[in-house]
Amino acid sequence: MGEKYEPKILALICTYCTYTAADMAGSMRLQYPPNVRVIKLLCTGKVDVIYLLEAFKAGADVVMVSGCEIGDCHFLEGNLRAKERVAHAKTLLDDLGLGGDRLEMFHIGASDAPKWAEAVKLMTRRAHELGPNPLGRKKPRAAQTNIEELRA
């Protein structure tokens, strides 16, 4: 492989809290690693286990899901659902041999920009500790499901 490992971090975050915090982190010029790719969702309650698995299939090194603080969800309990789904997806990742540590749930309030920066730093460190996602490096991809087609 030879080339330097720059982890790819996927963050699925909710528009009301964590995205606002991430936006504020930008305005505050807080420094955090540029490895994170953000997907903004209306609510983390939209996060389905299959999205998390597909993210790893597509080669993400670590995935973070971040919603509002417990009790503060704009949709009341979307973040609680996400928390449970993330916990379940971790066991699925353990089962298949990739390891649940590559996935983590966070709760970051809209005004908590420093917490967002810390969370990204933590996941970047974790990605370095765990090393690259072997699925992203195995080329050509051996297997392909038709789940995308099914969901279309």
Added chain:
Amino acid sequence: MIVAERKPFDEIAAATSGFRKVLVAACGTCVAVCLTGGEKEAGILAAQLDMAATLGDREQVFSVGCVERQCDREFLEELGPQIAEADAVISMACGAGIQFLAEAYPDTPVLSGVNTTFIGVNEDVGVWTERCRSCRDCVLSITGGVCPIALCPKGMLNGPCGGADQGKCETDRERDCAWSVIYRRLENTGRLANLEEVIEARDHRDLLPGRQVHPAYQRRYSAHE
């Protein structure tokens, strides 16, 4: 509905490891409701198997198919084109559905992805409880709509036993005594007299697993009795 649980991942992975193209066949009815074998769960299993195969350097392809019910021939036909492409099918339906699928496509290995557990109800979000043992001689009209076979750990047909205490079962203090529930239900509906009826002991020879006796043999056996 029929309640099932997904088999442990390792067991499924081992069963499918020898096949190159595997179809994960979901069932859109009972097992979809108990979040075990619907289209979504099949998609999750396929994604898991796919990643495990790549990690293990196995050349395998997983696809997902879903029919309304696997216990109905009409619906099974829809899977034909996908099964024709597959080296093996892993069915996520209950045991009955899996067998019917295997029967409909006898040339393709059909594997089971779930452990079928019971006939039950959806009591609360994510909570399913067993309510019927399909005993073939239903006593619900006598017992106030409460099944003593499925709900009493001893399956007492004329209860309660001596262990009932304050409406709870002696095998488990958290558990209602089925016969106390029966009593209250009958009292509520003015049918306490039902309790005077003695339900006769069962001939459990009836309960042999899924026996299907040809009518002609039945006549011959009865001639010897």
